[in-house]
Amino acid sequence: MLCAGWAFRYFQLADGRRQILKFLLPGDLFSAVTIFERTFHFSVKALTEVQVSGFSRSEIRRRCVADPDVQGAIAKSCVTDTHEMTELLTALGQCSAEERIAHLLLHLMPRIAARNVIREQRYPFPLRQQHIADAVGLTPVHVSRVLGLFRERRLLELSEGHLRVINAAELERLGSLR
Amino acid sequence: MLCAGWAFRYFQLADGRRQILKFLLPGDLFSAVTIFERTFHFSVKALTEVQVSGFSRSEIRRRCVADPDVQGAIAKSCVTDTHEMTELLTALGQCSAEERIAHLLLHLMPRIAARNVIREQRYPFPLRQQHIADAVGLTPVHVSRVLGLFRERRLLELSEGHLRVINAAELERLGSLR
DNA sequence: CGATCGGTTGATATGAATCAACGTGCGTGG
DNA sequence: CCACGCACGTTGATTCATATCAACCGATCG
Numbered sequence: 083m084l085c086a087g088w089a090f091r092y093f094q095l096a097d098g099r100r101q102i103l104k105f106l107l108p109g110d111l112f113s114a115v116t117i118f119e120r121t122f123h124f125s126v127k128a129l130t131e132v133q134v135s136g137f138s139r140s141e142i143r144r145r146c147v148a149d150p151d152v153q154g155a156i157a158k159s160c161v162t163d164t165h166e167m168t169e170l171l172t173a174l175g176q177c178s179a180e181e182r183i184a185h186l187l188l189h190l191m192p193r194i195a196a197r198n199v200i201r202e203q204r205y206p207f208p209l210r211q212q213h214i215a216d217a218v219g220l221t222p223v224h225v226s227r228v229l230g231l232f233r234e235r236r237l238l239e240l241s242e243g244h245l246r247v248i249n250a251a252e253l254e255r256l257g258s259l260r
Numbered sequence: 261m262l263c264a265g266w267a268f269r270y271f272q273l274a275d276g277r278r279q280i281l282k283f284l285l286p287g288d289l290f291s292a293v294t295i296f297e298r299t300f301h302f303s304v305k306a307l308t309e310v311q312v313s314g315f316s317r318s319e320i321r322r323r324c325v326a327d328p329d330v331q332g333a334i335a336k337s338c339v340t341d342t343h344e345m346t347e348l349l350t351a352l353g354q355c356s357a358e359e360r361i362a363h364l365l366l367h368l369m370p371r372i373a374a375r376n377v378i379r380e381q382r383y384p385f386p387l388r389q390q391h392i393a394d395a396v397g398l399t400p401v402h403v404s405r406v407l408g409l410f411r412e413r414r415l416l417e418l419s420e421g422h423l424r425v426i427n428a429a430e431l432e433r434l435g436s437l438r
Numbered sequence: 439c440g441a442t443c444g445g446t447t448g449a450t451a452t453g454a455a456t457c458a459a460c461g462t463g464c465g466t467g468g
Numbered sequence: 469c470c471a472c473g474c475a476c477g478t479t480g481a482t483t484c485a486t487a488t489c490a491a492c493c494g495a496t497c498g
Contacts, residue, residue, distance in 0.1 A: 093350045096438050101350040115342045118335040123343060157296040160338055164293045165301060171278040173270045174352040175397030179486070180332040210444070220355030224486055226445060241445095259276050357454070389477070402454055404477060419477095 084110050087132030088208050091124050092216065104166060105129075105209070107193055108155065114159035117142050120221035172259060174219050179228050182218040184257025187238070203224050207245035262288050265310030266386050269302050270394065280395035282344060283307075283387070285371055292337035295320050308387050352397050352435060357406050362398040362435025365416070365423065385423035 089106040103124060106112065112126055117139055147151045166189070173185045194205045211229070215222045232238050237253050239246045239256060247253065269291060281302060284290065290304055295317055297324045300322040323330045344367070372383045389407070393400045410416050415431050417424045425431065 093346055095354060099354040099426075101353040103346060113342075115339050122356060123346065157293075161293050161296050163342070164345070165292075166344070167349060168271055168281060168301065171319070171345060171349055171352065172273070174349065175279040175395075176273060176277040191290060196461085216353075222445085222486055223447090223488080227447085227486095230446075249371050373477090388475090399455055400477085401456080405454090405479085408478075 083135050083137070084108055084112070085133040088129040089126055089132055090213065090217075091126050093124055093204070100216055102213060103179075104163070104172075105190065105193075105213075105217070108197055111159045114163060117146070129213070137180055156207060169259060170217075173257075175176050175260075177222060177257075179218075179220055180230065180231070181257055182220070183214060183225065183228050183232075184253050184255075185259060186214060186218055187247075188253060188257045191245075191247070201249040203250070205245040205247070206243060207240065208243050261291070261313050261315070262286055263286040263311040263313055266307035267304055268307060268391065268395075269320045270302050271302055271407055277392055279397070280391060281397065282341070282346075283368065283391075283395070285369075286375055289334075289337045292334050292341060295324070295334065295417075307391070312338075312374055326358060348432040351435075355435075355437075357396075357402060358409070359399070359435055361392060361406050361410075362431050363401065363437060364396055364426075364435075366431060369425070381425060381428070383425070384421065386421050 083107045086108050090102050091104045091106060092100045092102045096101045097201070104128070113122075113124065142152070142156075145212060146156060147153075169185070169189070173182045177185065178258075190207075191205060194200070194207070198206055211222045213227045214220075215225045218225075220228075230238055231252075235252075236245075236248075237249045239248065262284045266285050267278050269282045269284060270278045272278045277424075286303070291302065291359045294300060320330070321335075325331075347363070347367070351360045355363065355411075368385075369383060372378070372385070376384055388429060389400045389403045392398075393403045396403075398406075405419075407418055411418070413427075413430075415425075415427045419427065
């Protein structure tokens with residue numbers, strides 16, 4: 083479990099390409115289904131300073147049968163991971179660059195807001211454009227252009243570790259998947 | 261659970277686009293994590309004649325605590341669903357059209373082989389090019405071109421509900437994600 | 439002070455989408 | 469039995485979105 087800071091879970095290809103599967107925020111499990119496995123099938127990297135706690139599989143399994151709360155938390159994490167992957171899959175398979183980036187931001191905003199006080203739509207946001215690129219399957223250069231467009235159209239500003247959302251409605255229209 | 265025939269699970273967008281999340285073969289659960297939820301977050305459609313059995317959530321939950329085999333089957337299904345989504349996500353985010361299609365075929369081949377006797381590398385294969393397109397995020401036209409290329413290069417033939425693999429090694433090289 | 443990193447911008451190349459036409463097989467209704 | 473419509477696949481011409489290549493800028497850091 084990530085206790086403090088930001089990290090991300092990703093899958094690495096032999097030739098250096100990588101797909102970011104999920105951005106981890108405080109309270110997130112690296113991956114709930116891992117409880118049922120012997121080995122990890124992904125990598126994790128810190129984005130900021132982090133604090134982490136580890137549990138042994140056997141310990142978790144024991145507490146899972148003993149404590150319905152633990153069981154519920156694991157189940158919930160499996161469910162949300164599945165939903166998130168479904169949405170990301172749909173975004174990658176069906177959406178344009180603008181839609182994908184908008185979708186990523188819309189996905190992250192409430193998760194950030196659940197852990198920080200947000201004033202004037204200004205979200206702490208430590209991702210580099212490279213990370214956005216690796217998450218939505220674009221090049222960093224193109225991410226820069228799309229963000230430039232968003233800025234020009236007064237949808238948002240993104241710099242210096244902060245995201246400021248100016249026109250949330252329009253961003254929603256672009257990235258909501260509905 | 262799908263008992264006979266082929267189907268697929270997908271996510272539908274308002275404007276008609278859809279992302280195929282998984283092809284279902286006999287023995288597959290539609291989605292294991294659904295046990296922990298109240299509503300479905302996906303659609304399912306048959307590709308061929310199918311037979312299906314349903315279970316009520318409460319029944320499954322009961323049998324899950326009672327019978328460790330049932331529990332194990334659910335857990336395994338969660339795990340493989342997660343792996344499959346991870347791989348598909350990586351393919352969609354990082355790979356070219358050829359790689360994606362090769363990857364899809366490589367993913368399906370062992371699953372088909374586990375349920376059918378395969379002679380001379382000839383797999384039953386009821387997907388239309390439209391389904392391949394919706395699964396890997398391409399247009400049917402482009403799928404046709406790529407398959408044409410594969411045929412020309414003597415990698416495989418695909419027609420009339422059957423896939424014949426001619427050069428498995430080369431297909432592997434294209435689509436293995438490693 | 440130079441080196442490095444992250445981001446921006448311009449020019450160009452390329453992979454995939456789009457538009458359109460055509461062929462073929464098949465089921466259906468006359 | 470035939471004519472038609474329709475689903476599916478193929479192919480060619482063209483367009484468009486995104487990648488690639490390259491230069492540059494500012495901030496940061498040793």
